[in-house]
Amino acid sequence: MGLVYSSVIDAPQEEVFAWHSRPGAFTRLSPPWQPMKLDSEAASLRDGRAALALPGGLRWVAQHQADGYEPPRRFVDQIASDGPASLAAALAVRWKHIHEFEAIDTTHTRMTDRVETPVPGRFLRPMFVYRHRQLADDLAAHQLARTRGLAPLTVAVTGASGLVGSALTAFLSTGGHRVIRLVRHEATKSDERQWNPDDPDPDLFTGVDAVIHLAGVSIAGRFTQGHRRAIRDSRIEPTRRLAELIAETERGPRVMVSASAVGFYGYDGGDEILTEDSERGDGFLADVVTDWEDALAPAGRSGARVVPIRTGIVQSPRGGTLRLLRPLFTAGLGGRIGDGQQWLPWIGIDDLVDIYHRALWDTQLSGPVNAVAPEPVRNADYTDTLGQVLHRPTILPVPALGPRLLLGEQGARELACASQRAIPAVLAAADHRFRHPRLDQALRHVLGRAATG
Template sequence: MMIERSSVLQASSPSVFQWFSRPGAIHRLLPPWLPVTVIEQAASLRDGTAVLGFPGALRWRARHQGSEFAQDRKFVDRLEPEGLRGLPFKAVRWRHEHLFEAGASGETTLRDRVESNLPKTQIRSMLDYRHRQLAADFAAHQRAAHAGLQPQVIAVTGSSGLVGTALCAFLSTGGHRVIKLVRHAPTAADERFWDPDHPAQGLLEGCDAVIHLAGASIFGRFTPEHRQAVLRSRVEPTRALAQLAAHSGVSTFVSASAIGIYGTSTGPDALDESAAEGTVPADFLAEVVQQWERAAGAGGAGLRTVCIRTGVVLSPRGGMLAVLRPLFTAGLGGKLGSGSQRFSWIGLDDLVDIYHRALWDAKLSGPVNAVAPYAVDNAEFTKVLAETLKRPAIIPVPAAAPKVLLGSEGARLLALADQWISPRKLLDAGHNFRNERIEAELAHSFGTAKV
């Protein structure tokens, strides 16, 4: 069975072909709803091998076929299982042609041809996702280039997390050099050891920008130990890194932040970046984020600093959706409490675009709300998620239930937070969101979007 999918990109065939050859390409194209991780990206489109990891330590090995390679025009990969970890895939047939057809006006028709015995609907969903991703990624990079962004050297902390993995892949496929600041002995050429408390003077040598994502997870019971870990992992490491960036000649410092700065109950109207500290009653997370952002500004006036105040990040690969998906798939989903608490969210790819914009839009500085333009309440989110997964959502979750897992304070600060936040700075800048509404975001994330 042969399945085809094609689309037109407004870019030359060599540039599109080169995109596929760069580190991170397979990360950008792998559908997030699949239980798959990238073990190894092919070192060469001509004859390299990509290795994907499945549950149970299974390995999918896709070997590129050198005899069918044509520079800027074609490469082919074929499933070639090896060893016991590949044994379950022996019965699977998979051959994937990637064709690049140059157009008369400089555009490229990208054509995928998959020959396989896997279910047709699954292959089509995967190909549809790949083409949506490519179109949106190329559009984002072209906007940046039009604004004057040249290839940069970008240092990134937290590169192995949900956001960091997606962001590093996006930047590297766009032609930037990413340097991952890691807290272990470097194991690759693109890594540098980073001591958060005492960063080495030469850590940022040659870097144009820093994107600082690292910080202990806020999820959990707010014991004294957890509160200390959340605070300690953010404030002083951020201050030290910002000061080092300023002294190292870095032009832009982009730091993660959170809409928790607005408190857990924002009131009847949406709050934007102009809302002053103290607009809502302070709580632990609000105080942490205030200190965090002040630390990010320690580089001084000569360093353009952007604090990305992030809402709830949506991706089946991690975070809230990864927790809720199995419950809803089993038919055990339902609204939380009254369901009236508002929910300011952002899709993972839209968050990547916002970090990217912070690199090239010189007008952006200070706090930037990274949330979609249309917040929903918990009841609406529950309804849309259930419809997307084609499951009922009839089992309400008592408001007291999160206290069992998170404790009273954790439930109030996380699960039951009522936050209505507006991305006013981005809207005023004419920012392009990939998915403005929750229906489109969940359809994209779970492969049910209509082409």
């Protein structure tokens, strides 16, 4: 019972150990397919305590053990009880996790996870395959940035609690950067600053090197008049005010990276290959994205480098389309939409994080960047691939009428049935390396179906 899992990480022992000690490490290592959410992260690997929220109001508490703390070689945590919600897990499961780091040479580390538990190892292995892959890829991304001259930054982030924001802020903080979360409520933590989208504080960007702007109401849902207004109002004017504030801040941020969308190219691009040089398309979302990107202009005119990230369909079971599709496909109820010929410009969540990161350090990036995988797929191919990854049939096509009933005519046309054959031309020209360039790789990674040999 239990598990021993080991791999060689291409980084020095001290660096690998230090990565685990920084805020965001637990978030980066938490498998997205598991039904748990981080409540609080341990303040110390020596004797800190982390808490996870489990289904049914239960909690998992991991207590770090001072007698197992031997930096940079080892740290240990085990399950503990901290109140009634955590008592059931502590009584039902024995769990001790020993993290070991052995220097192979000055640039390589053997990392070994030893888990003492009655849970069979075959159930645990996918989690540790994921964790080791995440760690290796994250460290490689930070190493590349350092070789290109990126020093530790102070980065202000809007939308930090969302799907992309939570992954990105954890990635940046584990890489040694200081993250300031711009929140709308009163700031209660040392890493927060209150942000009023209608009237931002003149000192909001004091001491900030770069701004990453992710905030905006989700576009999912029926395109009612109220929903369309919320989509526009949450994006255009708040973005303009942030861009103006950057321009007005003395010695302010020199980089502004903003969320954008492939909706710029319209809802039906046919089979045309869409690059960053392609013209805007038709539709409500194309209008919104055009105005959204135009709102960044004040920052650009002030001399700041501005990079709108035109994002495709993000692949993560924690949110977005995959969160909705996963239970349907797992139940064998998945299928293509309509004839399945519409193009789907997808992107893995960690590749999207890497693209935002690159926009911080690659000074050649300026202007729109398509954040999509190099191989767009048709809806039918996406359906087949997801079914294969989950080992489920995909024989129940969704008639075009279905999305129209759920989303309305406009919502179905611009969301469920949209077709954009977008490619990452700017990133390709920069020789950007994707972690998961193929759809099956990306889905297997985030769904815990990667090879576990």
